[in-house]
Amino acid sequence: MAGLALAGPTGAVLAAAGDVRALLTRTELDRAGALRSAADRDDFLAAHALVRLCAGRLLGRPAQSLTVVQSCGACERPHGRPRLVEAPGTGVSLAHARGWVAAAAADGPVGVDVEAVDGTDVDWRTAGAVCTGKELAAVRSDPDPRRAFLRQWVRKESLVKVGAGTLDEAARLDLPVYGREPPRWRGWRLLDWGGTQAVGCVAAREEMRLRLLG
Template identity: 30%
Template sequence: MMEIAVRWSRPLPNEERFLRLLDDVELGRHAAYRQEADKQRFLTGRMLAKTLAAERLGLDVEAVRFDATCEDCGKPHGRPRVPGSDLTLTISHSGDLIGVAATDGVPIGLDVETAGRRADESLIDYALTPAEQKAVSELTAEERSAAFFVYWTRKEAVMKATGKGLKIPLQSITFSGHDEPARLVSSAHPALDPARTRLADLTAAEGYRAAVAVLTTEDLQVSEHFWTPEP
């Protein structure tokens, strides 16, 4: 059984007590955002990741340093890694909810989406395979949108786990029913093998859908918690 830790938070204020935990590169990225909300999301993601990393590695949060060098372009916007450890982390945000998931030694992907949006036919045709489209075809419009975002978060999570993102066509991967436990049923892309992919739909928060994916053969044991900083 593989243990997966997930932490959620609402956006943190851009206060000195949090900003002082960012290194120079992270402060530069934080300053580059123009919108206050984007600054808060970046800061919150880093705080969640550092807090979770400190917990799992037995460190003080002040001692956690990330290397986020992108493997493709060399810029510091890749997924955060702790040099010298096999901890793997993934960050996602949507609306006013930010999440981080962590495990050890294997690729992991987290996705969260606001679930209040409508999924029109063009979006369903773009993202869902014929089998998935058939599964939602007889639902009401509201039910269809809710089911769509179950599929969408699963797809985003597995694509993030591979590190390839939307280079993997959405219609190349088919999942179990939206009302069934999350499972990758089939994949036409070599980066994803159903036998070596495990997923879980997450509770997240009211008004959101979320999923986590891990490239492993082990079953997942997922713990979700909301994180609140000390006063």
């Protein structure tokens, strides 16, 4: 069975999810409430609701019946890789970035990332730290360097989330350059998507289906 990824604007996801506060745990609601920005709170709530909707569709279960928890091996704070209490064998992942959210569920490890495309310039110091020389050259020569860099970033972030590497060693994840679809990378399938406002990627061992909301 193929895995499933869902992504879309925060507003569209909140509209589709209904009463998101009825879906989330007290811990998640407290984390959302601690965020100062209303936009950040909406992104958080939408992403945590979307991962339940995504997993629910994959498993054939109501989103309300699924509990998402996060834990960190380095501290006691409730963050880190998410997991489903009721289906620990199902991998789940979520992401949010300035008005956009994404989630994925699969029968095994899965990682998803999304980034909003804006008019800001590329931070070349960051780009040099996370890209290989070949990738960096491709980003510099692209007509839209910012978008080209974000494409590589979301690919690498999705691989980091499945444990294929770390952001500290992102330049060692030698991915095909922007503009070329990489169906696999060392056994991982990479599924890209993107429009004029956001780009994203999901990484998994299995085939993934993608549905864009809104």
